[in-house]
Amino acid sequence: MSHQRQDLDTRRIVWSGATLLAALLVVLVVCFVLWRSWAPPVLQHVHRPPEPRLQPDPTRDLATYRHAQRNADYWGWVDREHGIARIPVERAMELMAKQPPETEDVR
Known part of the structure; x- marks a missing residue:
């Protein structure tokens, strides 16, 4: 074999x-x-890529944004010299609802 x-x-x-x-x-x-x-x-x-670019510090940006949002509902001056103030949105809507609408003289 x-x-x-x-x-x-x-x-x-x-x-x-x-x-x-x-x-x-x-x-x-x-x-x-x-x-x-x-x-x-x-x-x-x-x-460099065009704007908008990535945020270098998103944590700080978020904290700044939240701080601005919290402060947006308070009364305060934006520009005192020009008489520009900030008021809460709800109060602004109430004031706008109370004002009569301005009508134009259309003939």
Whole structure:
């Protein structure tokens, strides 16, 4: 009785794997060289994105916004010299409801 001949050629599989690994290394080296030579000039031409940009400190911005919203319902002067005051929205609506509508003289 003789033994069965092996169907796979181990030497050919090892050489194929080594060839693929060598090709991968060559491609990686070429990509690295190209990236090192092209990246600096490309990155110099990058401009800042247009407005609006991301907030540098969103926590502080939110605190400022909430503070302004809390203070919006209080009475106070916006510009005392020009007689501009701030009043709560509900009170402004009451005052506007009490005023007679202005009529235009249409003939």
